[in-house]
Amino acid sequence: MRILFSSTPAHGHLLPQLPLARAFRERGDDVVFLTAGGLAPLLAKEGFDLLPAGPTMDVMVEDFTRRTGVLPEGEPAPEVVAELFAGVRVDVTADEALAAARDWRPELIVSELADCVGPLVAAALDVPVANLAYGPALPDVFATAMEANVASRYAARGITPRPAAHYLDTCPPAMQQDGWQPPAGRLALRPEPHGQTPAGQSSPDPAGTTAPAGSTAPADPERRRPRVLVTFGTVFSAPEVLSPILRELSKEDMELRVTLGLTASAEDFDVDHDRVTFVGFTPLSELLRDTDLVVAHGGAGTTLGTLAAGIPMVIAPQGADQFIQADRVAAAGAGLGLPGGTATPEGVVKAASAVLADQGFRAAARTVADQIAAMPSPAEVAAALAAEPAPVA
Secondary structure: OEEEEEOOOOHHHHHHHHHHHHHHHHHOOEEEEEEOHHHHHHHHHHOOEEEEOOOOHHHHHHHHHHHHOOOOOEOOOHHHHHHHHHHHHHHHHHHHHHHHHHHHOOOEEEEEOOOOHHHHHHHHHOOOEEEEEOOOOOOHHHHHHHHHHHHHHHHHOOOOOOOOOEEEEOOOHHHOOOOOOOOOOEEEOOOOOOOOOOOOOOOOOOOOOOOOOOOOOOOOOOOOOOEEEEEOOOOOOOHHHHHHHHHHHOOOOOEEEEEOOOOOOHHHOOOOOOOEEEEOOOOHHHHOOOOOEEEEOOOHHHHHHHHHOOOOEEEOOOEOOHHHHHHHHHHHOOEEEOOOOOOOHHHHHHHHHHHHHOHHHHHHHHHHHHHHHOOOOHHHHHHHHHHOOOOOO
8 A cells, every 4th residue: 555644843753653653564554654855754763664745843843923923822712722723824835735745646634733734735635644643642622723723725626525444543431432332343452652764674572562461569679779761752852841840850869861962962951960861863762772761751652652661750841742641651650740830840749759659650550661662553443444444434
């Protein structure tokens, strides 16, 4: 088959799609990604071709701010999400994407949760689309606002919207929204922590990064100090945000490793560098080895990847869907979320100490990991989609 993956131009939206894309490739299917050209280096390392379409995320945000006078930060309102993803991105990307996809002639399009371009292209080309959700279901108020906002973009191009043939659900039951009803065509899909692998090979199995399933012991009981990974992803890891948090954490009896994001250097952080170890962009599967706690912003890929390894979390959400992740991690008992104004440096330290001291959080994280391990693998889902791209009526 010819499989086109369509993604918002951001690492956090693209990386959760890679395990399924690799699985299709290993089957012998032709796989290509449709997103901004700025993601080409990442995709090249993974051995995937790119159909470049539309600008990068920073250009989209600038366009959004010019239109609205609003800077999309903090906990997002539905109308902000709808205008950015279902308005601005479609306006500046859809026509170029449609032309590229028409030339490539896909037989199936996989579109991530916030991507409104892939479904439009699929409807125009009369191709089935599978919607890949990289975490808990989007609350109805957000989904409704996005559908309403993108409707005029379909109408302007003479395209009739069509429902997704499949909903690829990466969310384990313990993390899902209360009262959520699965849509038609739902297929569970096991999430994996991002792991950089040579082209044509599967991402590494995270098994062994922590204690065995069901264990409540730290990853290495002989280690004197707990190892804490602090990662705020590729967008929200600004030194001015992280430095105050790191200064407080470094006062505690912890071994701290901190990811730098894409542009910062260790020298940008105002911390005691004898107490903090900085690492550049590294696959999450590697960072999780021998880690006892992850302090994070709550990106969906980071959250599900961490819990797949059975490691508890403290989430200090900064924007986007991170407030949803914080709420659901806390609801599952697998860590603590710090919503509202509680994500202060002192609040993060208090939460981290509490999670490390209470083995119940690790036990709950292992329960979530067991649920994730029981979900169908990317290879199984790829085979199911290839056998029947659209559900039987």
